[in-house]
Amino acid sequence: MQRHTLTPRNNWQKEVEKLGFGFHTTNVPYWDESACYEFSMDEILLIERASAELWDCCLGAVQYVMDNNLYYRFAIPDPFIPYIERTWQEDHPAVYGRYDFCYKDGVPKLLEFNADTPTSLYEAGIVQWFWLQDYDKTKDQFNSIHEKLIDYWKFLKSYLYPGPLHFSCVKASLEDLTNTEYLRDCAIQAGLSTKLVFIDDIGWDTNDQVFVDLQDLPIKNIFKLYPWEWMVTEEFGANILADRNKSFWIEPAWKMILSNKAILPILWQLYPDCPWLLPAYFEPGHLTDYVKKPILSREGANIELIRGTSTLQTTPGAYGAEGYIYQQLATLPDFSGNHPVLGSWIIGQEPAGLGIRESSTLVTDNLSRFVPHYIS
Amino acid sequence: MKKTQQISLVLITAALASCHKPASPDWVNANGEHRRAYIRSDSTAPYAPMTHPLGIALWYYAFRPYGSYSYLSGYRRVGYYSSAISERSNIGLSGEKGGIIRGGFGGGYSVSS
Numbered sequence: 001m002q003r004h005t006l007t008p009r010n011n012w013q014k015e016v017e018k019l020g021f022g023f024h025t026t027n028v029p030y031w032d033e034s035a036c037y038e039f040s041m042d043e044i045l046l047i048e049r050a051s052a053e054l055w056d057c058c059l060g061a062v063q064y065v066m067d068n069n070l071y072y073r074f075a076i077p078d079p080f081i082p083y084i085e086r087t088w089q090e091d092h093p094a095v096y097g098r099y100d101f102c103y104k105d106g107v108p109k110l111l112e113f114n115a116d117t118p119t120s121l122y123e124a125g126i127v128q129w130f131w132l133q134d135y136d137k138t139k140d141q142f143n144s145i146h147e148k149l150i151d152y153w154k155f156l157k158s159y160l161y162p163g164p165l166h167f168s169c170v171k172a173s174l175e176d177l178t179n180t181e182y183l184r185d186c187a188i189q190a191g192l193s194t195k196l197v198f199i200d201d202i203g204w205d206t207n208d209q210v211f212v213d214l215q216d217l218p219i220k221n222i223f224k225l226y227p228w229e230w231m232v233t234e235e236f237g238a239n240i241l242a243d244r245n246k247s248f249w250i251e252p253a254w255k256m257i258l259s260n261k262a263i264l265p266i267l268w269q270l271y272p273d274c275p276w277l278l279p280a281y282f283e284p285g286h287l288t289d290y291v292k293k294p295i296l297s298r299e300g301a302n303i304e305l306i307r308g309t310s311t312l313q314t315t316p317g318a319y320g321a322e323g324y325i326y327q328q329l330a331t332l333p334d335f336s337g338n339h340p341v342l343g344s345w346i347i348g349q350e351p352a353g354l355g356i357r358e359s360s361t362l363v364t365d366n367l368s369r370f371v372p373h374y375i376s
Numbered sequence: 377m378k379k380t381q382q383i384s385l386v387l388i389t390a391a392l393a394s395c396h397k398p399a400s401p402d403w404v405n406a407n408g409e410h411r412r413a414y415i416r417s418d419s420t421a422p423y424a425p426m427t428h429p430l431g432i433a434l435w436y437y438a439f440r441p442y443g444s445y446s447y448l449s450g451y452r453r454v455g456y457y458s459s460a461i462s463e464r465s466n467i468g469l470s471g472e473k474g475g476i477i478r479g480g481f482g483g484g485y486s487v488s489s
Contacts, residue, residue: 019385019388020385020388119487122388125380126383126385129379129380129383130383132379140379141379142379144379144380145380146380146383147380147381169487170482170484170485170487171482172485172486173485173486173487175486176486176487178388181387181388184387184388185386185387185388188386188387189384189386198482199481199482200478200479200481200482202480202481202482203476203477203478204476204477204478204480205475205476206475206477207475212476216476225487226481226482226484227484230483231481234480234481234483235479235481237480239480298487
């Protein structure tokens with residue numbers, strides 16, 4: 001993996017806005033084409049292999065959590081356990097996820113798995129693809145996100161309940177809306193009937209005991225870009241258990257297990273020889289150089305990086321009440337102060353592409369920048 | 377070859393491009409305030425008790441044109457049936473309509489991860 005400095009396209013803002021990419025810049029740049037990363041095909045093949053093997057490991061770890069009733073490690077409310085197991089046994093549709101890898105010395109190491117509500121899908125699948133068309137269309141890119149999404153929605157069509165597939169996210173975030181509308185775009189291209197309903201507009205029909213959209217029509221299939229750990233604690237959470245339609249929520253509730261950082265010590269316990277895993281534990285004291293992470297946190301909040309007796313970095317936040325895990329320290333590579341984390345996408349059970357976010361610190365937070373890549 | 381060969385988008389560019397457009401002047405009143413039309417077929421919209429044209433009491437129509445003037449009570453809005461929305465949204469029992477509640481999800485801001 002090499003980092004190259006580039007001159008951005010003239011009017012690059014207009015180019016990405018033409019794609020519907022409206023959050024390329026906030027108070028700091030988010031889309032950053034003043035640099036890019038180059039990979040060899042062998043490197044990409046290894047990342048792809050690691051992603052595929054980890055998917056198998058993750059499914060095994062979910063089964064292990066269920067078989068050994070380890071939900072208490074995940075701070076999952078007891079009433080939801082039978083429901084989570086039902087979504088697993090009935091194989092409710094699951095579309096996608098994103099591993100975050102630290103990639104050093106040619107080996108990807110799993111930092112965490114964003115299995116429930118991963119974002120940056122649009123940047124990875126669309127924006128960097130069109131960037132490459134302008135930069136050098138003869139070059140390759142690890143990116144079959146778009147076609148895999150369409151193919152998988154087609155595959156799922158016969159598994160969904162009759163009626164539309166609703167798509168939902170919060171109203172206040174253009175980033176969330178973009179990711180959600182992109183997934184809906186692919187579903188439309190797959191021939192599905194779709195509707196958008198914002199998450200706070202979802203209704204609960206107290207007479208029929210079903211969820212309804214803004215036209216009061218029942219919701220039977222719904223993709224939601226909204227985390228399960230929030231849903232189960234909100235006012236409507238318990239209604240999911242009472243829902244007479246037994247709606248399909250995508251991603252399904254069993255993804256609560258994989259998106260929780262408590263899965264990291266379980267994975268390490270089950271697969272200590274896996275070359276893509278870092279040692280991780282529920283208790284402190286096993287590691288000298290480690291990262292302390294809340295089991296539920298977002299955007300790099302409440303992280304502590306410890307090397308020996310020194311604290312390398314801490315980040316603020318409001319997480320941690322549910323507990324922590326301790327993972328062996330793997331500092332991100334340093335390219336003149338730029339620290340990339342690789343986001344490797346799984347779509348429809350298969351590795352599908354790569355998106356890279358760079359930070360100026362060792363923790364990838366909400367100030368990170370999306371940087372495109374190509375294969376040499 | 378890892379790269380997608382061809383990408384076309386049917387929805388997202390048009391839908392999201394509209395997010396950047398400034399509000400049309402037509403939708404700003406003389407005080408510079410945005411005028412908004414609230415047409416929601418849910419419990420947040422008011423549904424006055426109405427008599428169904430077929431004589432069934434306590435039914436509502438979501439939208440009611442064909443108002444009428446009464447010598448005693450003045451103008452009275454009546455509403456209309458819109459074929460653009462579902463039948464369930466147009467007509468039903470007022471009590472049933474009040475049985476739909478919203479806002480039970482959405483306490484979080486953004487899921488960005």
